[in-house]
Amino acid sequence: MKKTCTLLLSCPDKKGIVAEVSNFIYKNDGNITHSDEHRDDEEKVFFMRIEWDLKGFKIEPERIAEKFSPIAKKFRMKYDLKFSWIIPNVCIFVSKYEHCLIDLLLRHREGEFKCNIPLIISNHDKLSYIGEEFNIPFYVFPKSKRSKLHQEKKELKLLKEYKINLIVLARYMQILSPYFVKNFKNRIINIHHSFLPSFTGKNPYLQAYKRGVKLIGATAHYVTEKLDSGPIIEQDVIRVSHRDTLEDLKRKGRDMEKIVLARAVRLHLQNKILVYKNKTVIFD
């Protein structure tokens, strides 16, 4: 496996950013393997994702941030450095529907996701057998209105112990508290079973059925304090007709949920997403 470094940055748009960043890598004998950029012409913001091979790179990985900091300062960059050999830890949250959870675990087994999945958390024990099948610890934190915050504290403690970098809500039917969300800003991916912003909240398939839409969809987004309103990462739709019952909508929808969530998780793990102003830049 090649050892690479990925730099994700955003800053006010200005002359010379690409030149300085690529020079920094070139002068230190790095070989750029991918590079992508975006300018928001309205907001005058510049976004960049650049990845380079560290073979022969003159700066030790742990000192790259330090050496890069003058450029970052000069352009007032927000940035992140990711190293290919540091495998992120992902925790999946689930309630009673198995399809997204199993789909993620199977894709992980197939090698689609470069991450560890050291635990699963649920508010029910219904799906604990999946933890057993895949040999992954399955923790249950039942939640009532009263116990919610208390249970979340225990969850946060556990997530810390497991050094979790990303939470995936694979049809987790509990709303997380603002405090919880703040601890994992832009690091909680939810799958909502509608084509957002249509049909937020409960029973989106029933809402879609009643409205008589001709396509149903699924939306993967980062969780923010406002329900189903965070930055959208990925969406897709499938055609339905008057012949489809509510059950058919749910069945067809499951395929969209699985595919859309998997794409979003993969993009996140590949460090291909930048968030700004409740939107995402996807460097695919």
Added chain:
Amino acid sequence: MKKTCTLLLSCPDKKGIVAEVSNFIYKNDGNITHSDEHRDDEEKVFFMRIEWDLKGFKIEPERIAEKFSPIAKKFRMKYDLKFSWIIPNVCIFVSKYEHCLIDLLLRHREGEFKCNIPLIISNHDKLSYIGEEFNIPFYVFPKSKRSKLHQEKKELKLLKEYKINLIVLARYMQILSPYFVKNFKNRIINIHHSFLPSFTGKNPYLQAYKRGVKLIGATAHYVTEKLDSGPIIEQDVIRVSHRDTLEDLKRKGRDMEKIVLARAVRLHLQNKILVYKNKTVIFD
């Protein structure tokens, strides 16, 4: 050209509907060329579209309704009879954007729509040159808040003179009054430039742009008193990304608007749509 009769009906679900209807046709020497049905299991409603060749049919067209009425009564049917040689008259309403109007006229010229288009109505004279190009009378009724109802009356009078059966709002940027709508119940098709129910009202592309959706859409629906809330006939979507500006959204959206509106108009003209409970049954 074959002369055919199309029967569209809905009624409470009951044994024997198909048998009685098909027998009625068979006994009178009609040859069924298409037949499609639908049952709404929740509402216990039965829907049917049946078309038959009138060659050799024992009943004169003008007496079919009378002869069919006992069956209709027995099953408490709502129904419509359409004859293939009666070409409906369509009036297109348009404001300042030409793409949907021209698209409809070109498809009409290509033979995709079996209808006459004897006039175009607009609240501006901007696109009157298109009327000239296609040799179709182009009427202008400018509307202010004060003049609206008055102008609508003149429009209704004109529509009556031209014996208009269907109105198509091809990006017509005026809200029709409830009175106007009532005169053309389920006979006004609008194209809304979003994937409804997302982004109703003004500037849906701007709304979509701001929300950061990954797909944009268009929706053709029958106009009801409530804005952008009528029965949906057809929808489609197209992928967008962070690289797409608002202008790109509008450009990509135009293709969806044209295609979705054309499909809806064609379905209506082929008598393939049944409306119930703010939803459509599409016999395609």
Added chain:
Amino acid sequence: MKKTCTLLLSCPDKKGIVAEVSNFIYKNDGNITHSDEHRDDEEKVFFMRIEWDLKGFKIEPERIAEKFSPIAKKFRMKYDLKFSWIIPNVCIFVSKYEHCLIDLLLRHREGEFKCNIPLIISNHDKLSYIGEEFNIPFYVFPKSKRSKLHQEKKELKLLKEYKINLIVLARYMQILSPYFVKNFKNRIINIHHSFLPSFTGKNPYLQAYKRGVKLIGATAHYVTEKLDSGPIIEQDVIRVSHRDTLEDLKRKGRDMEKIVLARAVRLHLQNKILVYKNKTVIFD
């Protein structure tokens, strides 16, 4: 569960088919729950799928064929009767890729397929662990050029023992002999990992990669003697770009393979497919 009977038929087009068939059901007190038809105007062939509730039906299920035969004879129909309480037995064939097999088994567990899956057959033992996980006997018949016909005989014997009605090739990488295929005419569904008729035969993803197509697809079809040329049941595609490596094509393609195969299997199990002239009529 309602007990229903489904009649699938095709015959030369003629007046009175719908009337006679629906009368047969109505006079014997059956309640039609679904009915769909198709006429091929070129070939002058009529196709029908009609399903009715047997509650109160005057004819015993085992005598329906006999009582229906005069109508069948009169119109020279080919027909099939399917009863809702007779659950078909399905055997899945697989080689070394697990994704389609697991996907089918999970959908079966979710209730998407009304069938039994009493055994899995493979030419390798690589995936036998899946049989164990799902508690389904997993038989291995390795095949060489020399042993192939001999092994097929053993397979056919086993399929007979298990009363198998449908074979699903879930990425089974062996070509079946004409003799084997003849024994399961229109009852073997294969998933080919390309948008047929493009890229038949080996390594379709590599072929697609080399040709530089912008969409890749998957095709589910009935197996005939001629490789990848049988009647197509379902197809779908997904967008790819120059950024996608061969591995990406395979990964994206897996999602298409799973979805397309599952749709085809479901349609078959619902008795919604009629085959004629190497094409399918899909009553969805």
Added chain:
Amino acid sequence: MKKTCTLLLSCPDKKGIVAEVSNFIYKNDGNITHSDEHRDDEEKVFFMRIEWDLKGFKIEPERIAEKFSPIAKKFRMKYDLKFSWIIPNVCIFVSKYEHCLIDLLLRHREGEFKCNIPLIISNHDKLSYIGEEFNIPFYVFPKSKRSKLHQEKKELKLLKEYKINLIVLARYMQILSPYFVKNFKNRIINIHHSFLPSFTGKNPYLQAYKRGVKLIGATAHYVTEKLDSGPIIEQDVIRVSHRDTLEDLKRKGRDMEKIVLARAVRLHLQNKILVYKNKTVIFD
């Protein structure tokens, strides 16, 4: 309007390309507005598209190539420089079907294409009225087997007079000679009315109809000496069913043809396409 320069290049992959190119621009006070890259890891080839604002750029446009040449030599680049104020001249070739031609002309009028369309060439006079409607000279060169090469010479002469940069075959039903093609290498875009490589040659809709595919498509590609085998620029598909007649396939296909061809022409005019090894890199 901003004045920009776009550099399209490909070369063997090597360290420092991005750094040198971006430095060249930065040192001369150019402001990069877009930049995109691609590496083919198998072929070890590097591709780049970089666009910068010439406001304040120290090098005169006509001397940029000269000043850039040392970098180009060093990395053995093939490259092209495009200036935003040089509007390319496009000639549309058409035979008897109007839809693609009109669609292109309407999009041009809407501002979707930054180009001039100073003439239309046809082998028939059937569509000459469109030239009149849009006020564009319409030349007719009827072709027989014997006259073909002679007529092509006259066409080439005309194309030279009009300084044509790009030829668009908008359903032009004549095969161009290798000599003609060589004169416009990677500068002739054809729309083929199938999902290539399926159904090359004549009557692709009839071929698709006979094969019973469930999706039909359209493909825009650069013309090479080998029929329907050039580098694919864009493809799209639309769903069809057994209910669709051959005429329906043609009607549905027209929408795909128009959209796919328009996308390809737009990409070419935006200098977003690089060709290598019979494939395209699309910098969208």
